[in-house]
Amino acid sequence: MDDRELLTVVMGIVGKEKCLDDCAEVPCGDQIMVVTTDMLHRTTDFVEGMSDWQIGWMSAAVTLSDIASMGAEPKYLLIAVGLDTWQNLAGVMQGAQDCCTKFGAAIIGGDIDRHGELTVVTTGLGLVDKHHLVRRTGAQPGDLVCITGIPGQAQARLDGYVQYEKALFEPQPRVKEGQHLGRVGASAMMDDSDGIALSLYDLVSVNECGFSLDSTKLPVPAGIPANQARELALYGGGDYELIFTLPPQRHPIDGISYTVIGSTISEKVVVIDGRPVEKRGYQHLWE
């Protein structure tokens, strides 16, 4: 049993349509409010060596990234902190606050709890004009497949490349890019926090098309042997880049940096250089 299989249990209770996107959508005046929640905790998510400030930063960043991936503007964050020792609180809160401030959001509420393991749950609220909202659905055959930044850097640090520590410990959500992509008409979008491969399989599962990547176009972390670098970029977790599809007539987009790594195809598969991409990446496994 993995996370995605477990999600089908939830779909059976709350409805499949509630489980398809990075955020839920609710009407808010003449805009859409997007809402998302993420649980992180010491054993699974906070790597040895992270400071309290970085733990707070990351906790906010992952949620702001979900908002960015809908094309929305992050506005508000709630943070529930379960603490094994109260001395962590100030650092965690300051990190979350600084991340919110950098990306234009504000902490408006939260909860504090005593807990056996440091656990942080952030809930983010963002706003977007309904015409600029981007969902996971919407990709069309012939669209370009694109990604912001250089994927694989967070996993590189996990695999021992210490020069990539900042990518793992202080992820930078693509807030400006997400909104820009919404305004110019990206057709589908999500963040690649579980890796490019799993993200594309998630997109295949909700779209009527597949994805064909070109390995020569895939940006990879520098200073790492080519084969390993490509492995990190395709299958590594912990990045918060945006992976999106774009009608070819919208390309190139001024004002943001991204790379075209392939195109959508009519067959519902994920391939690179014509060969299947493995369906693996960052997932919890359940006994």
Added chain:
Amino acid sequence: MDDRELLTVVMGIVGKEKCLDDCAEVPCGDQIMVVTTDMLHRTTDFVEGMSDWQIGWMSAAVTLSDIASMGAEPKYLLIAVGLDTWQNLAGVMQGAQDCCTKFGAAIIGGDIDRHGELTVVTTGLGLVDKHHLVRRTGAQPGDLVCITGIPGQAQARLDGYVQYEKALFEPQPRVKEGQHLGRVGASAMMDDSDGIALSLYDLVSVNECGFSLDSTKLPVPAGIPANQARELALYGGGDYELIFTLPPQRHPIDGISYTVIGSTISEKVVVIDGRPVEKRGYQHLWE
């Protein structure tokens, strides 16, 4: 160090005004959206003997209660579940779903995580007309002090009175009552989840008045010796009644059941029969 002292650490970082009410407020069209998040987990909150379904129910109920205490209508719930074993998931989700359905809300999103200890974080969103919003502030000298239901029942179960198990395991948030009280002009309101005593001290800290209770008017759980029953009602935790102040000309209110237990006074104290109420109730203590 207790919860309320720890909150001052947070106030220093995010601002005191973010920490005063049961919910945060954000503008939403011509209404106010109230938002709140609560972390519950096995060791501290889920009592031995609770079913997975009851754990899910309680997790939703505590958050719906916060929304009710602002006079708002609960609309949406997000639920992040940290599981030590995936077999708990369906029961927890069904309990949360059933609680939401009963009180008019819908689960719209969430997160699933593997965790050493069953941990559930619910975030609730509600809507209220700005003229019907009720905050913790707003109590005036001369107002009546009132409470819904019979306080002390959840604590009675914790103290061994098994006939009160349902009060502890399946709390019923006062959703209808909260909205009704907002419409008819309650001046201040919160829920009494940490007990009446601590709730009134919370209200004293943000209002320019105090509270004088009359012990003969205090409803207490039946079937328990009088002294103990009063102790449970004043200091017991785990209830989700609404404690509110009401301008006397608004009393009585048709359509909901509540008890007048005292009145506000100009001095910033909490007394019962003229003697100080102790400042104690349900709180975590931190080393």
